[in-house]
Amino acid sequence: MIDSYLTSSVGISKDFLSVLLCGHLTQNLHQLYNGGQLLFAGTGNNKVVNFDTLLRSDKIYWLDRLHNDPHENAFFDLVDLFVAYLNRTCYAGITGYEFHYALYETGCFYGRHLDSFKHNGNRAFSMIMYLNKDWVKADGGELRIYQPGNLQDIEPQNGKSVFFKSTELEHEVLKTNKPRMSITGWLKTD
Numbered sequence: 001m002i003d004s005y006l007t008s009s010v011g012i013s014k015d016f017l018s019v020l021l022c023g024h025l026t027q028n029l030h031q032l033y034n035g036g037q038l039l040f041a042g043t044g045n046n047k048v049v050n051f052d053t054l055l056r057s058d059k060i061y062w063l064d065r066l067h068n069d070p071h072e073n074a075f076f077d078l079v080d081l082f083v084a085y086l087n088r089t090c091y092a093g094i095t096g097y098e099f100h101y102a103l104y105e106t107g108c109f110y111g112r113h114l115d116s117f118k119h120n121g122n123r124a125f126s127m128i129m130y131l132n133k134d135w136v137k138a139d140g141g142e143l144r145i146y147q148p149g150n151l152q153d154i155e156p157q158n159g160k161s162v163f164f165k166s167t168e169l170e171h172e173v174l175k176t177n178k179p180r181m182s183i184t185g186w187l188k189t190d
């Protein structure tokens, strides 16, 4: 993931999460969704909310070690290893992170945006991991990344992870034709 990030500014790994862990996390996400625990991403915030609800229609739930969920914790263990490696080899200076599950219902999208705004200024890197078995092109829901003179469309296939600088790359999620699941997060600096 880091190699491809260094060559093209967009890191992609096909198997950052194992198939087994993807299965468990997908199950968690289904349970949270069926239990009504996923909430519209803008809900309950400050004035940023109005802007967000026009732009995005995904539902989210924040992961937390305090949930004591073995699979969420296995996920965080993996992120800890990745962050330690990134800090050691690239002097990235990451001191924290935040991750949420996301579910885009059929017809949902997330318009073109940058992840790092004033209100979440210390987001350094964006990471997205997809939890969608048997995703095909007709399902839509690509992550579209804008680089100067170049559009990159990434299909949200199971286990695939994407990594890029939050302050630099604008991106959007194209309309999905079936429910689309992921874990999205940010590596942060002080």
Ligand SMILES: O=C(O)CCC(=O)C(=O)O
Pocket: 102, 110, 115, 128, 142, 143, 171, 172, 173, 182, 184
């Ligand atoms: O799910 C994706 O592919 C991207 C999500 C995203 O851009 C975000 O949550 O900020």
Ligand SMILES: [Fe+2]
Pocket: 113, 114, 115, 126, 171
């Ligand atoms: Fe984003």
